[in-house]
Amino acid sequence: MSAPHPHTAGAPDVPGTAGAVELRCGGRAVARYEYRPQLARRESPRPYLHPVRTLGGTAVTELRPADHVHHLGVSMAVPDVGGANFWGGRTFVRDRGPVELDNHGHQSHLGWPELREDGFTEEIAWQRDGRRLLTERRTVTARALEADRWALDFTTELTNVCGEELSVGSPATNGRPGAGYGGFFWRPPVGPRPPEVFTEDAEGEEAVHGSRAPWLAMATDAWTLVFAGATEDTRRDRWFVRAAEYPGVGSALAWDRRLPLPAGRPVVRRVVTGVADGRLERAAAAEVAARLTGKEAAR
Known part of the structure; x- marks a missing residue:
């Protein structure tokens, strides 16, 4: 295990205390990772990245917004793991709708198999009422792309350790059509108008929501995020x-x-996200996506 780098912040590695590390790319601070956040149980406490910034310093994440206080920057958030809520807020129950239940889990930091200035590998316990359901090995790396953009590489490896059969569900699997959320989730900040969203061959929220596409971009005048699945299962x-x-x-x-x-x-x-200053059009976003997944030569 690597020693904590000099940008480690917060209290010592003791259960129940806060803690954070800073991610740097090319010498610049680009993200802060809260690995022991102090959050209410209803928010399904979990490690998260916030703020994440462009190389020009613009924030591209939001934390606990008024519309959904359980949205936490960039995180792994799952609303139904064997009935436990690791997303936060209400639980969608078939034939009843959203219901307040005492079923919230939390993700607990266990340690750093590796910790570097540009990223880390972390061991995390997914627990409910003191019982561990999953152990996660999470690897996050910041890497440079160009002068005005960088990439956040996020890999999660979830292992069922509870000794029983488990499955992941969503509001959609529980009866709410179109609400299949749960997994890697990025909450950007609200701007003066809604962002544009597009893939290689579709444009607009209605067209891209629920689609299977190798990459997806969300763009505003200030920033662009290009999300790419980096494994066949992810795609x-x-x-x-x-x-x-x-x-x-x-x-x-x-x-x-x-x-x-x-x-x-x-x-x-594994999801790799290009973080760029300014608005990228479709062709430029496609080039970023190709670099994210190492497919430039195949284009």
């Missing part, structure tokens, strides 16, 4: 997209059917 997942009501992009683990989590067999997903 098979559908995109959850919000733009008009609030800005949000997620890679959905359980869009219309539950995802089994067999005991002892890891489920791996």
Whole structure:
């Protein structure tokens, strides 16, 4: 295990205390990772990245916005793991709708197998009422792309360790059509008008929400985010997209059917996100996506 780098912040590595590390890219601070946040149980406490910034310093994440206080920058948030809510807020119950339940889980930092200036590998326990359901190995890396853009590489490896069959669900699998959210989720800030969202061959929230596309972009005048699935399993997942009501992009683990989590067999997903200053048009976003997944030569 690498020693903590000099940008580690917060209290010592003691359960129940706050703690954060800073991610740097090319010598610049680009993100802060809160690995022991102090949050209410109803928000399903979990590690998150906020603020995440462009190389020019513009914030591209939001924390606990008034419209959804359980949206936490960039995080792994899942509304139904064997009935436990790791998303926060109300739980969608078939034939009842959103209901306040005492079923919130939390993700607890266990340690750093590796910790560097540009990223880390972290071990995380997904627990409910003191019982561990999953162990996650999370790897996050910041890497340079060009002078005005960088990439956040986020890999999650979830392993069922509870000794019983588990599966991941969503409001959609529980009866709310189109609400298949849960997994990697990025909450950008609200701007003066809704952001544009597009893929290589579709444009607009209605067209891209629920689509399977190798990459998806969300753009404003100030910033552009280009999300790319970096494994075959990730590319098979559908995109959850919000733009008009609030800005949000997620890679959905359980869009219309539950995802089994067999005991002892890891489920791996990897999303790489290009973070750029200013607005990128479709051609430029496609070039960023190709670099994110190492497919430039194939284009």
